[in-house]
Amino acid sequence: MAAQPEGAPCWADAMFSDPEGAKRFYGQVLGWAFGEASSEYGNYTEAYADGKAVAAIVPPMPGQEDESQWCLYFASDDAEVTADRIRAAGGELLMGPMRVDDFGTMCLARDPGGVVFGVWQAGRHQGFQAMAEPGAYCWAEVFTREPEKADVFFPAVFSYQAKQMEDGEVDFRVFSLGDRGVLGRMKMTDDFPPDVPPYIDVYFTVEDCDAAVSRATELGGVLRLGPMDTPFGRFAGLTDPQGANFSVIDVTAAQGEMPTLTDVS
Incomplete structure (x- = not known):
């Protein structure tokens, strides 16, 4: 790529x-x-x-x-x-x-x-050689307790445009480059233990979300969220045996209507 x-x-x-x-x-x-x-x-x-x-x-x-x-x-x-x-x-x-x-x-x-x-x-290393293919990076979200800081900081550094999801239950924003969404921002709720620091959740593509979750938990990983169906695919949040958070998503299993996003740039 x-x-x-x-x-x-x-x-x-x-x-x-x-x-x-x-x-x-x-x-x-x-x-x-x-x-x-x-x-x-x-x-x-x-x-x-x-x-x-x-x-x-x-x-x-x-x-x-x-x-x-x-x-x-x-x-x-x-x-x-x-x-x-x-x-x-x-x-x-x-x-x-x-x-x-x-x-x-x-x-x-x-x-x-x-x-x-x-x-x-x-330079010689261009980065990802594949994206949104099985085993490859697909998406990422900033999880933060201080969304107002992230909402100012990331567009200032990378010239993002921003859109807010119209949902009364979650505080979620998408940062875009032109028409391409490149990063999500999610406010951490009280569901997150206070000792969990803010982080960027990296999504990797899998062919079968449930099968990936089954393998992960059998190998000592912890299921944090899901599996659940979304308009973007079926996904689950996991923690590996050494404590690293990540998510898996089957982008071919999308269900439901896309959320409404309002421009807040």
């Missing part, structure tokens, strides 16, 4: 204290195969679905042995410029920008509400 436009999700990775355990789990749940670990880059290991790079796992660096979590990267034309916008919008840079050989330039950041994300300026 060609490099994604600025602001579009372009890559996902996660740190795991037990990389081999993560390989076994995601290999069976999502059908991933794994490349060779790159010792030169901290044993960074790419995952492949049908031979296409779709994500990566890596052991934690010293001092970062916290609970595992998926990190979503957004495409940038110039990581230095994006880093400046992050700071100007009240975000915090956690790492970089730094060049990763000729693969590209990356940085890690945190929004004012505590959501961690990455920025990737593509």
Whole structure:
């Protein structure tokens, strides 16, 4: 795939204290195969679905042995410029920008509400080689207790347009680039335990949502939500055995009417 436009999700990775355990789990749940670990880059290991790079796992660096979590990267034309916008919008840079050989330039950041994300300026590594195919990334949502901060921050950094879902039960917003929705924003309710930090929930495509949930729970994962039918597909929220949240979705099993969205840009 060609490099994604600025602001579009372009890559996902996660740190795991037990990389081999993560390989076994995601290999069976999502059908991933794994490349060779790159010792030169901290044993960074790419995952492949049908031979296409779709994500990566890596052991934690010293001092970062916290609970595992998926990190979503957004495409940038110039990581230095994006880093400046992050700071100007009240975000915090956690790492970089730094060049990763000729693969590209990356940085890690945190929004004012505590959501961690990455920025990737593509070089030789363009990012996802597949999207919305079995085993590949499909969608993502910012889960935050402070939606008003996210609603200002992300459009300021990535020039998103925003639409609010007209639903009295949930506070949900979609950020778009032109006509393409690229990111959701969900307000965390009291259903989330207070010790669960804000995060970006990454959705991976599966051929059968219920079968993926069954495999995940048999392997020690925890079902957080669903499976449930939506106009976007049948999906479920999961936590892997090492504590990383993610979702699975069968986009071929969409049911119901699309929600009404109101422009709030």
